[in-house]
Amino acid sequence: MSLSKRVTLISPSATLAITAKAKAMKAEGVDVIGFAAGEPDFDTPEHIKEEAKRAMDKGFTKYTPASGIQQLKEAICKKFNEDNGLDYAPSQIIVSCGAKHSLYNAIQVICEEGDGVILPSPYWVSYPEQIKLSGASPVIVKTEEENGFKLTAELLSKSITKRTKLLILNSPSNPTGAVYPREELEAIAEVAVEKKIYVISDEIYEKIIYDEARHTSIASLNLRIKELTIVVNGVSKAYSMTGWRIGYAAAPDDIIEAMSRLQSHSTSNPDSIAQRAALRAISAGQEPVKEMVTEFRKRRDYMVERLNSIRGFSCLKPQGAFYVFPNVSAVLGKSFNGHRISDSSSLAELLLTEAKVAVVPGSAFGRDGYLRLSYATSLENIIKGLDNIEKVMNRI
Numbered sequence: 001m002s003l004s005k006r007v008t009l010i011s012p013s014a015t016l017a018i019t020a021k022a023k024a025m026k027a028e029g030v031d032v033i034g035f036a037a038g039e040p041d042f043d044t045p046e047h048i049k050e051e052a053k054r055a056m057d058k059g060f061t062k063y064t065p066a067s068g069i070q071q072l073k074e075a076i077c078k079k080f081n082e083d084n085g086l087d088y089a090p091s092q093i094i095v096s097c098g099a100k101h102s103l104y105n106a107i108q109v110i111c112e113e114g115d116g117v118i119l120p121s122p123y124w125v126s127y128p129e130q131i132k133l134s135g136a137s138p139v140i141v142k143t144e145e146e147n148g149f150k151l152t153a154e155l156l157s158k159s160i161t162k163r164t165k166l167l168i169l170n171s172p173s174n175p176t177g178a179v180y181p182r183e184e185l186e187a188i189a190e191v192a193v194e195k196k197i198y199v200i201s202d203e204i205y206e207k208i209i210y211d212e213a214r215h216t217s218i219a220s221l222n223l224r225i226k227e228l229t230i231v232v233n234g235v236s237k238a239y240s241m242t243g244w245r246i247g248y249a250a251a252p253d254d255i256i257e258a259m260s261r262l263q264s265h266s267t268s269n270p271d272s273i274a275q276r277a278a279l280r281a282i283s284a285g286q287e288p289v290k291e292m293v294t295e296f297r298k299r300r301d302y303m304v305e306r307l308n309s310i311r312g313f314s315c316l317k318p319q320g321a322f323y324v325f326p327n328v329s330a331v332l333g334k335s336f337n338g339h340r341i342s343d344s345s346s347l348a349e350l351l352l353t354e355a356k357v358a359v360v361p362g363s364a365f366g367r368d369g370y371l372r373l374s375y376a377t378s379l380e381n382i383i384k385g386l387d388n389i390e391k392v393m394n395r396i
């Protein structure tokens with residue numbers, strides 16, 4: 001017996017090995033500090049949990065329409081209008097089991113065997129695997145640290161071939177925290193419109209943004225790019241609702257209709273109770289998001305300043321999300337206790353065993369020579385973890 005070729009092409013999550021090892025160490029009683037988390041450390045706000053309890057008590061526990069309840073779609077349309085200047089009808093919205101699921105559905109309905117999908121690196125870990133699952137091939141386009149890890153219109157132009165079907169953009173970015181300003185998106189949109197390629201815009205970190213940075217949805221720039229764009233967003237990151245599994249997408253009717261058909265035969269509707277909770281999260285006051293961002297900003301400021309003072313690290317100040325992506329290429333090739341640090345995974349491994357700190361190697365995001373550290377953990381942990389890292393780095 002053999003498994004499908006399709007599934008043998010996808011790799012297990014590259015972050016899994018290190019998190020498994022960190023977990024094993026914790027189970028043995030070692031005090032491991034986790035900078036690997038991909039989710040906010042805050043609890044889901046109380047009013048959202050209350051809404052879920054109410055939904056259960058009222059018996060809202062049955063199948064809903066496969067693409068989501070009308071009321072939630074209407075609230076999502078209102079959100080797009082108010083936050084992004086985008087006008088969609090409820091028929092142009094799908095609610096899925098997380099933004100990841102919306103991304104999966106979108107890639108499945110757009111791409112097929114032989115298509116190329118432009119993916120700027122560093123990229124979020126699931127994109128290349130989801131692209132491969134559709135039969136298409138990822139075309140990795142390396143962005144430069146000097147340009148804040150952003151794709152430029154010029155780089156995009158150069159990477160497009162006859163086979164190019166889709167571009168995946170993620171702003172604010174996981175892992176780099178890069179935020180694309182409006183002018184840069186305009187230049188990218190111009191290329192996409194001219195070459196007629198679809199754009200998936202993953203805007204899951206939209207609300208986690210700092211200082212003068214402003215979030216712009218590429219779909220909002222003009223009607224021609226809106227026709228080619230699938231905007232993906234969700235409640236996981238903004239409302240600390242990662243476990244509830246509610247994400248959504250907005251796109252022209254034919255794309256949403258196809259995604260809904262696919263979803264109706266795979267997962268059916270996303271969780272009914274979580275849909276009510278998400279409705280509350282989106283419609284109620286946004287103070288909890290603002291409080292979370294204020295806290296994240298303090299941690300980011302500390303982490304960036306501190307990392308830049310540690311030997312071997314150099315770090316840009318991210319403008320969004322809750323990760324830093326320091327350059328550690330200065331220590332690659334050096335040794336610690338006779339062990340050569342050949343790449344970012346061996347450095348991550350060393351930091352785990354010696355500093356008792358879990359970080360994710362840049363290679364997981366298609367870029368060796370970097371690490372990703374999440375600051376979705378208390379300032380106290382951040383201080384302790386960076387103290388530990390500094391001690392180890394001073395011995396390399």
Ligand SMILES: *Cc1c(COP(=O)(O)O)cnc(C)c1O
Pocket residue numbers: 038097098099100101124170173174202204234235236237242245246247
């Ligand atoms: C967390 C994350 C997602 C997935 O979010 P869910 O709604 O929890 O599925 C999608 N894209 C990026 C870049 C993420 O970091």
